[in-house]
Amino acid sequence: MQKKINKKQNGFTIIELIIFLAIFTIASSVIFPSFSTRGRRQILNAARVLASDIRNIQQRAMQESTRYTIEFFQNTNIFIISNENFNDVNYLIYDNIIFEQVRYARNRLEFTERGTPSGGGTIILRNNSYMIELTTTVSSGRVQIRDVIKLY
Numbered sequence: 001m002q003k004k005i006n007k008k009q010n011g012f013t014i015i016e017l018i019i020f021l022a023i024f025t026i027a028s029s030v031i032f033p034s035f036s037t038r039g040r041r042q043i044l045n046a047a048r049v050l051a052s053d054i055r056n057i058q059q060r061a062m063q064e065s066t067r068y069t070i071e072f073f074q075n076t077n078i079f080i081i082s083n084e085n086f087n088d089v090n091y092l093i094y095d096n097i098i099f100e101q102v103r104y105a106r107n108r109l110e111f112t113e114r115g116t117p118s119g120g121g122t123i124i125l126r127n128n129s130y131m132i133e134l135t136t137t138v139s140s141g142r143v144q145i146r147d148v149i150k151l152y
Contacts (some may be wrong), residue, residue: 039129040148046097046127047132050079051143053090054109054134057081058141064114070109070125072102092125100126109136117141126151 050072054070061068064083071080076099077092092098104121111117120138124131133146 004066006145008082039127040150042094043097043125043127043130043132044145044148046092046094047134047145050092050123051134051145052079054136054141054143058111058117061113065113067113068111072099072104072109073106074099074102074107094127097125097127100124100131104136111141115141 040096057068057070060066061083066083066085068081068083071082073079077090077095077097079090079099081088081090101122101124104122105119109117109121117136117138117140120136122136125134125135129151131149135144135146136142137144
């Protein structure tokens with residue numbers, strides 16, 4: 001007479017653990033980098049949109065032969081575009097991004113009728129994790145986006 005050996009399985013086999021670790025590693029390598037670069041992408045996109053807005057205002061000043069002013073409000077995400085006929089309040093595209101520093105005379109960038117800026121300057125945008133710098137060249141009004149800096 002043969003006795004049946006009844007083994008209870010307590011735990012996992014080594015093969016099951018290896019398969020689980022492989023799946024977990026692949027999933028985490030795809031998911032976690034996208035979370036960590038989200039803030040970087042946000043601030044870079046906000047800088048690109050703001051640079052585009054500044055370039056568009058410069059073009060409008062030349063096309064309409066009218067002076068335009070962009071006024072930035074530090075520690076907010078608000079800027080106002082105006083000429084002698086109107087004021088238009090604008091916001092950066094993300095609520096968590098603010099103007100950390102505005103280095104223009106009186107926090108304003110003005111374009112003459114010929115599209116020439118009143119002076120050069122710098123804007124530093126900041127969110128929770130990153131800062132980015134936009135500079136405007138004095139003579140041409142060219143807007144450049146500098147490196148993204150990780151805060152911590």
